[in-house]
Amino acid sequence: MTKICVIGLGYVGLPILLNLSNKYKCIGYDISLNRIESLKKGRDIFKEFSKKELLKKSILYSNNLNHAANCNIFIITVPTPIYQNKKPDLSHLKDVCEKLSKKIKKKDILIFESTVYPGITNNFCIPIIEKFSKLKEGRDFFVGYSPERVNPGDKKHNLKKINKIFAYPYKFRKKEILSIYKLICKKLIITENIKEAEAAKVIENIQRDVNIGLINEIYLVCKKLNLDFKEVINLASTKWNFLKFKPGLVGGHCLPVDPYYFAHISKINNYKTKITLAGRQTNDFMEKNILIEIKNILKVHDKKNNKKVLLCGLSYKENVSDHRNSLALNIFNKLKKIKKNISGYDPMINDNLSNKLNLIISEKEFSNFDIYITLIRHNIIKKKINKLSKNKLIFNILSNI
Amino acid sequence: MTKICVIGLGYVGLPILLNLSNKYKCIGYDISLNRIESLKKGRDIFKEFSKKELLKKSILYSNNLNHAANCNIFIITVPTPIYQNKKPDLSHLKDVCEKLSKKIKKKDILIFESTVYPGITNNFCIPIIEKFSKLKEGRDFFVGYSPERVNPGDKKHNLKKINKIFAYPYKFRKKEILSIYKLICKKLIITENIKEAEAAKVIENIQRDVNIGLINEIYLVCKKLNLDFKEVINLASTKWNFLKFKPGLVGGHCLPVDPYYFAHISKINNYKTKITLAGRQTNDFMEKNILIEIKNILKVHDKKNNKKVLLCGLSYKENVSDHRNSLALNIFNKLKKIKKNISGYDPMINDNLSNKLNLIISEKEFSNFDIYITLIRHNIIKKKINKLSKNKLIFNILSNI
Numbered sequence: 062m063t064k065i066c067v068i069g070l071g072y073v074g075l076p077i078l079l080n081l082s083n084k085y086k087c088i089g090y091d092i093s094l095n096r097i098e099s100l101k102k103g104r105d106i107f108k109e110f111s112k113k114e115l116l117k118k119s120i121l122y123s124n125n126l127n128h129a130a131n132c133n134i135f136i137i138t139v140p141t142p143i144y145q146n147k148k149p150d151l152s153h154l155k156d157v158c159e160k161l162s163k164k165i166k167k168k169d170i171l172i173f174e175s176t177v178y179p180g181i182t183n184n185f186c187i188p189i190i191e192k193f194s195k196l197k198e199g200r201d202f203f204v205g206y207s208p209e210r211v212n213p214g215d216k217k218h219n220l221k222k223i224n225k226i227f228a229y230p231y232k233f234r235k236k237e238i239l240s241i242y243k244l245i246c247k248k249l250i251i252t253e254n255i256k257e258a259e260a261a262k263v264i265e266n267i268q269r270d271v272n273i274g275l276i277n278e279i280y281l282v283c284k285k286l287n288l289d290f291k292e293v294i295n296l297a298s299t300k301w302n303f304l305k306f307k308p309g310l311v312g313g314h315c316l317p318v319d320p321y322y323f324a325h326i327s328k329i330n331n332y333k334t335k336i337t338l339a340g341r342q343t344n345d346f347m348e349k350n351i352l353i354e355i356k357n358i359l360k361v362h363d364k365k366n367n368k369k370v371l372l373c374g375l376s377y378k379e380n381v382s383d384h385r386n387s388l389a390l391n392i393f394n395k396l397k398k399i400k401k402n403i404s405g406y407d408p409m410i411n412d413n414l415s416n417k418l419n420l421i422i423s424e425k426e427f428s429n430f431d432i433y434i435t436l437i438r439h440n441i442i443k444k445k446i447n448k449l450s451k452n453k454l455i456f457n458i459l460s461n462i
Numbered sequence: 463m464t465k466i467c468v469i470g471l472g473y474v475g476l477p478i479l480l481n482l483s484n485k486y487k488c489i490g491y492d493i494s495l496n497r498i499e500s501l502k503k504g505r506d507i508f509k510e511f512s513k514k515e516l517l518k519k520s521i522l523y524s525n526n527l528n529h530a531a532n533c534n535i536f537i538i539t540v541p542t543p544i545y546q547n548k549k550p551d552l553s554h555l556k557d558v559c560e561k562l563s564k565k566i567k568k569k570d571i572l573i574f575e576s577t578v579y580p581g582i583t584n585n586f587c588i589p590i591i592e593k594f595s596k597l598k599e600g601r602d603f604f605v606g607y608s609p610e611r612v613n614p615g616d617k618k619h620n621l622k623k624i625n626k627i628f629a630y631p632y633k634f635r636k637k638e639i640l641s642i643y644k645l646i647c648k649k650l651i652i653t654e655n656i657k658e659a660e661a662a663k664v665i666e667n668i669q670r671d672v673n674i675g676l677i678n679e680i681y682l683v684c685k686k687l688n689l690d691f692k693e694v695i696n697l698a699s700t701k702w703n704f705l706k707f708k709p710g711l712v713g714g715h716c717l718p719v720d721p722y723y724f725a726h727i728s729k730i731n732n733y734k735t736k737i738t739l740a741g742r743q744t745n746d747f748m749e750k751n752i753l754i755e756i757k758n759i760l761k762v763h764d765k766k767n768n769k770k771v772l773l774c775g776l777s778y779k780e781n782v783s784d785h786r787n788s789l790a791l792n793i794f795n796k797l798k799k800i801k802k803n804i805s806g807y808d809p810m811i812n813d814n815l816s817n818k819l820n821l822i823i824s825e826k827e828f829s830n831f832d833i834y835i836t837l838i839r840h841n842i843i844k845k846k847i848n849k850l851s852k853n854k855l856i857f858n859i860l861s862n863i
Contacts, residue, residue: 296662
């Protein structure tokens, strides 16, 4: 009988688990006891899923892989971040491979979902598992790769509505694993080549990062030249092939990370990339730049430094509750150090977290400021700002093109 | 009576002239006597226009601006290249402004079309004209800017089918000049801000150059990692927002030039761009890289260096006859130095020019080679290659994704 273990219950693993549990018995494993405890109570801190969805009988949440002893399909969605020095941090992958090597049995299938550089599945993950399990991949157990394409906050392109790449070089249980994966997306794009699937995923994010970087650069140059950025983009957009990317604070776990993976493997293979990382510096620099922009606003409109200022929208991306790796939150924390009367607000972030982050939460308090500065413009923030009385000063940072 | 002078009869000026001459008396001015002589004979070396179109009675071709003495509208489409050191070469603009300053009269209108950086029309061109003419812009004569959006070889987006930005800050003769410009495009996008129009144009090309650069970089890394580039791109393209740019040899007069204009004005304004020029080095490097790729092909398939090799497609871009600034042609010239039995072929380039460039032209000769290498794949080349007998070795350089 098919029994599935999903390893890593973040924004990638959790929706996969919930989809598959409609048909299969599943174990949801996460290394974080906190995460497991709250999921067991039906609570998703990122507010994406309801209590009812989370508390299905077909799911067992656990931070102990022993509970997955009788699973025969493992889906691995652990994070692949970078170290401070920007080198790929494969420690989570390594850790999970070591743990799995002690659990897996003959005929098991492992599908990796984490974004990596081409070669990691075959040259890094499989050797670790083989070494400790004494099993041989392709004979005893079988590995595939299906890169996650979750776009947090984007309801138009959620898991069930997208094409998903699925790389699996074997015939063994192929029909079965394909029918399982078909449950979690609109269409499967099937290939046998894991490395090409790994490359495909990472270049998607590089392309976005570079393009947002370029539009941020154009935004900064327009400021320097006293040009109306929004007007420039609107004019350029009348060309049939101009791509209307938005400038912004690029945070999160993908764009600020993935380019370094590709650059790393290129360098190892004697090719120093010149464009892959071109967006990184400028996109990171936007934090400092927006900080300056806000300081300049306050210099003009809060001369006596006695106005009450509210910074709105602090998660890492529009319509997303995740505050980790958020440049907007960094900006808030830096502003707090130089101005007392400043508060932060993000209705997407749950109340507990908001309390921890020292953000205001009450509706009453919200209408009680003199100056409102919007950073990450969630739909709900736009609505609330529009309803404010007319005597409030409102500044929308980064043109909303 | 409206009489129009189009200054510069290259791939930008000539189609404007021909369109306007359907309704107005026009002077077509070019600094090159050769160009004027051949246009007078109804010959367009780039084979875009027929003899009948060129020899309209409403057009007077001249390389003497005195013939434009009674014109009252001037459209300037001179080239804006870069110097060897990559700095903007404004000498053609300077020259034409000086010449015009001695010809223009009160109430004349001048529209610039050349791609520039924001500020050139107002801060460079107008001061030159005012200085020598003793006339005041905005009072005596009036200047607008309408950036050219010609995409050579692209029949889907020719002048009559595209939106065209038109920046003109005055009311004087505005209706008239708009009605004239409406003759040469599908829709006018009207603005009063010349600088924003200048910026809009130059960033369109930068965006293309950076994106092609990135796809070229991915192509090169895939080669290094032994990945099937075409397959990687096809997989990535199954994501809803992946942009399928083609790798290629970026030549011509726009992409290799325009980024330097924007970077230049940014630097002057204390912002050193980090992404604008990111594509340049890689795109230029493709010449060397493709040269190596071809040498490697010949090492394997022409071991004794006795095969007859034909390099096909040498203009700067698909379906374009213009060979100037063509990286493919550079590659051909470099290969000739190391291999005797190599010939070049481009059916888009006219026979006279082909002779000068030492390319083969006869159909008979074309089928007489052992190895065919296609570089710039014009539609006509694809057809001809498909018709070759099956014993020929054919290599299509740069995946045709």
